[in-house]
Amino acid sequence: MRRALAVLAAAAAALLAPALPAHAAHAPQAAQAVHAAQAPQAAEAAEEAEEEAAPEPGAARTVEVADAAELAAALAGAEPGDTISLAPGEYAGPFTATASGTEEEPITLTGPREAVLSAASGYGLHLDGADHWTLTGFTVSGAPKGIVLDEADHVLIAEVEVSHTGTEAVHFRSGSADGVIRDSFIHDTGLTQPQYGEGVYIGSAVSHWGDFGEDGGTGPDRSDRVQVLGNTFGPGVAAEHVDVKEGTRDGVLRGNTFVGDGMSGENYADSWVDVKGDGYLIESNTGSFGGEGALLDGYQTHTAVEGYGCGNTFRANDSDLGGAAGYAIHVTNQSRCAAAPQVVTADNTVTGAGSGLTNIEVTPADPAA
Ligand SMILES: [Ca+2]
Ligand SMILES: [Ca+2]
Numbered sequence: 001m002r003r004a005l006a007v008l009a010a011a012a013a014a015l016l017a018p019a020l021p022a023h024a025a026h027a028p029q030a031a032q033a034v035h036a037a038q039a040p041q042a043a044e045a046a047e048e049a050e051e052e053a054a055p056e057p058g059a060a061r062t063v064e065v066a067d068a069a070e071l072a073a074a075l076a077g078a079e080p081g082d083t084i085s086l087a088p089g090e091y092a093g094p095f096t097a098t099a100s101g102t103e104e105e106p107i108t109l110t111g112p113r114e115a116v117l118s119a120a121s122g123y124g125l126h127l128d129g130a131d132h133w134t135l136t137g138f139t140v141s142g143a144p145k146g147i148v149l150d151e152a153d154h155v156l157i158a159e160v161e162v163s164h165t166g167t168e169a170v171h172f173r174s175g176s177a178d179g180v181i182r183d184s185f186i187h188d189t190g191l192t193q194p195q196y197g198e199g200v201y202i203g204s205a206v207s208h209w210g211d212f213g214e215d216g217g218t219g220p221d222r223s224d225r226v227q228v229l230g231n232t233f234g235p236g237v238a239a240e241h242v243d244v245k246e247g248t249r250d251g252v253l254r255g256n257t258f259v260g261d262g263m264s265g266e267n268y269a270d271s272w273v274d275v276k277g278d279g280y281l282i283e284s285n286t287g288s289f290g291g292e293g294a295l296l297d298g299y300q301t302h303t304a305v306e307g308y309g310c311g312n313t314f315r316a317n318d319s320d321l322g323g324a325a326g327y328a329i330h331v332t333n334q335s336r337c338a339a340a341p342q343v344v345t346a347d348n349t350v351t352g353a354g355s356g357l358t359n360i361e362v363t364p365a366d367p368a369a
Helices: 002-016 019-026 028-038 041-053 068-076 206-212
Strands: 062-065 083-086 089-093 095-097 107-110 115-119 123-128 133-136 139-143 145-150 156-158 161-165 170-173 180-182 185-187 200-202 227-229 242-244 252-254 257-259 271-275 281-283 286-288 297-301 313-315 318-320 327-331 349-351 356-358
Touching: 062 068, 068 083, 068 089, 068 095, 089 123, 115 123, 123 139, 139 145, 145 161, 327 349, 349 356
Parallel strands: 062 083, 083 107, 089 115, 095 123, 107 133, 115 139, 123 145, 133 156, 139 161, 145 170, 156 180, 161 185, 170 200, 180 227, 200 242, 227 252, 242 271, 252 281, 257 286, 271 297, 281 313, 286 318, 297 327, 318 349, 327 356
Antiparallel strands: none
C-alpha cells in the first residue's frame, strides 16, 4: 500500500516537476508565500506523520505465506523487522529480495524443512543488495543455483537444506561480507554442471571480477569475513564443499562435516575445501570419503592470483581420506607465501591418506587453544 502510494506520489511529482522551476523563477513572492505557509507548523506536522508511519520497535510484523504469489509479494514488501513465515508446501520461484533490514531489525524468512523453494530458471532465492536478512529452516531444492547473495551484507543462513542444484548451492558474491551459514545441510549439487557444483562458494574467480569485483570490477570480489559453521556437506556435492576464492579474506570454517562421496574431479574439484583467499581459520572440521568419486586431498591451498592465497591456519581438523592418494592438507603454494605462510598445527589428524597429513612442516599445537 505504502509502495503504491509512493509510486503515485512519484508520478505526480514527475508531472509537476517541469512547471516548478519556471514557477519559482517567475513568481518569487508566491514561492516565498508557500514556504512561509509550510513552516514551521506544517513541517512539524509532516515530521510527526513520518514518525507515526515508521514501525514502532517491538511492533514487528509477521507475514504468513502459503503459496508462491504470497511469498513473492511478502519479499517485495518486506520492511525491517518483518518475519515472513512459510507454511509447508511447494513454492515455485525464482524468488528475489531487494529490501534491507537493519542491525537491530533484520528481516527473517523462516519455515519448516517441508517448505520447499524451487526454480526452473535463475536462483531459488536471490538476496540482491538485501542486507541484514535471516534465513532459517526451509529447503531450497531443484534450482539452477540455490541461494545467491549479491551485495548482501550481514546475512545469517541457519538450519536450511539446499540440494538438487544445477551448479552451486549457496554463493556469497559481489562483496557480500560478514555472512554466516550454520547448521545447514547441503547435498546433491552440480546436477547439470558438476564442475561448478560447489556447496558454499565465497567470492568470485578472477575471471569474474569484472562482473562481481569491487571498484567497478577492477578489484576482487570482497565477500570477506564469511563464516561457515557446523554444516553438513554431502554426499553428492560435485565440486568443492567450500570454495574460498582469491581476493576474499578473514573467514572461518569451523565444525563442519564433509562427506566427500560424489565429488566429480572436474575443473580441479578434488578436495572438500579449496582455499585461495587469505587469513582464513579452518578449524575442528571432520571430513570423510567412502571411495565413491574423485577426492584426492582433504584441503588444498592455491595461489590463483599472485599475492593471494596465504596466511591460512588449519587447526584440529580430523580427516579420513578413505584411501585417497593425497594429503589431508595439501599446501601447494607455501613458497609464494613467505610473508604470511600457511599454518598446519599438530592437532590435525589423518587416517586413510596415501600421502599423510600434510606436505609442510607442522606447527606445535597451541596448548591454550
Ligand atoms: Ca570450484
Ligand atoms: Ca582442487
